Amino acid sequence: MRTLTFIVFILAAIYSGYWFVGANAVEKAANDGIAQLRINDWTVDYASLETKGFPSRFDTTMQDPDISSPDGRVAWRAAFLETYALSYQPNQFIVALPTEQRLVIDGQELSIKSQTMRASAAIKPETELGLDEATIEIEEAVIAFTPDLTASFARLLAALRSKAESPLAYDSYLAVTEILMPQRIQRAIDPSGQRPATLDQVVFDGVVTFDQPLDRDVVGRVLVDAIDVKRANFTWGDMSASVKGVVLIGADGYPTGTLALDLVDWDGMISIATNLGLLDPEITPTIRNLAQALSAGQQELSLSVTFADGRTRIGPFPVGPAPRLR
Numbered sequence: 077m078r079t080l081t082f083i084v085f086i087l088a089a090i091y092s093g094y095w096f097v098g099a100n101a102v103e104k105a106a107n108d109g110i111a112q113l114r115i116n117d118w119t120v121d122y123a124s125l126e127t128k129g130f131p132s133r134f135d136t137t138m139q140d141p142d143i144s145s146p147d148g149r150v151a152w153r154a155a156f157l158e159t160y161a162l163s164y165q166p167n168q169f170i171v172a173l174p175t176e177q178r179l180v181i182d183g184q185e186l187s188i189k190s191q192t193m194r195a196s197a198a199i200k201p202e203t204e205l206g207l208d209e210a211t212i213e214i215e216e217a218v219i220a221f222t223p224d225l226t227a228s229f230a231r232l233l234a235a236l237r238s239k240a241e242s243p244l245a246y247d248s249y250l251a252v253t254e255i256l257m258p259q260r261i262q263r264a265i266d267p268s269g270q271r272p273a274t275l276d277q278v279v280f281d282g283v284v285t286f287d288q289p290l291d292r293d294v295v296g297r298v299l300v301d302a303i304d305v306k307r308a309n310f311t312w313g314d315m316s317a318s319v320k321g322v323v324l325i326g327a328d329g330y331p332t333g334t335l336a337l338d339l340v341d342w343d344g345m346i347s348i349a350t351n352l353g354l355l356d357p358e359i360t361p362t363i364r365n366l367a368q369a370l371s372a373g374q375q376e377l378s379l380s381v382t383f384a385d386g387r388t389r390i391g392p393f394p395v396g397p398a399p400r401l402r
Contacts (some may be wrong), residue, residue, distance in 0.1 A: 117146035134161045151180035171195040184221065191216035206291035211235040243289055250280040265348050276311040281284035299402055301325055315341040329402040331383040342367050342377045366393060
């Protein structure tokens with residue numbers, strides 16, 4: 077009996093030592109990440125950083141984080157940032173975020189409130205600590221641009237998963253449901269108020285290739301080099317659109333490639349694009365006549381959109397400059 081008690085004591089001591097070494101390693105990794113951001117001219121402020129959770133977890137909490145990009149165009153503030161990892165799987169962790177946060181994008185401050193906001197991630201067990209996979213889930217979110225300008229959605233699910241055959245490519249998925257746009261934007265898109273106030277869903281499923289590995293050595297802003305759209309679609313009442321195709325993005329920011337589009341209620345889409353200023357009202361009749369001819373008078377239309385040499389073609393017809401994506 078004494079021998080068994082002694083063995084249990086030794087094992088407990090060894091495990092306790094492992095936990096404290098692991099907890100120190102987790103905190104060191106967090107501090108190293110913060111230091112790397114600061115080396116790259118990010119501003120990272122917080123009130124405290126500590127790890128608890130003995131004996132089974134590493135629970136690290138950062139109080140009052142305040143982070144901003146080198147140019148100040150992006151900033152994030154919240155009451156806390158918490159990560160949870162099992163002590164025997166420290167490379168897999170869950171991130172918990174508060175129900176209210178502040179985000180600044182290009183000088184516009186947003187207040188984000190949600191019922192739930194959580195994320196999980198797995199880091200590759202290698203020196204570079206590359207991202208293996210990540211998932212973000214948000215439920216019942218309200219985004220306030222100003223007190224009288226808000227948007228909301230019921231649920232958002234976003235995921236990335238690395239592809240073994242291509243270290244820069246990730247299987248990517250995004251789905252957002254029951255999107256309620258700000259009234260000001262609704263009136264601009266649909267002045268007559270004929271469409272539902274809520275956009276049913278937006279979905280993207282494909283492969284995104286970045287210009288550099290998503291690891292501890294990432295430098296500056298990560299750019300997208302290619303998008304392989306397996307399926308992308310939105311549904312808004314009787315209106316819908318789906319997209320497939322591959323687009324490469326050059327160093328000049330212009331895309332090259334072809335997308336196949338299937339549209340339902342193309343006439344309504346042309347009206348929306350015109351209302352938003354995406355189409356010149358002077359050429360709207362031409363675009364509408366072209367769509368009428370291609371669809372044989374139906375409201376369902378399949379066509380291709382090709383980007384090449386900084387220009388855009390719909391089918392065989394040139395329609396203007398290509399969008400600059402970076």
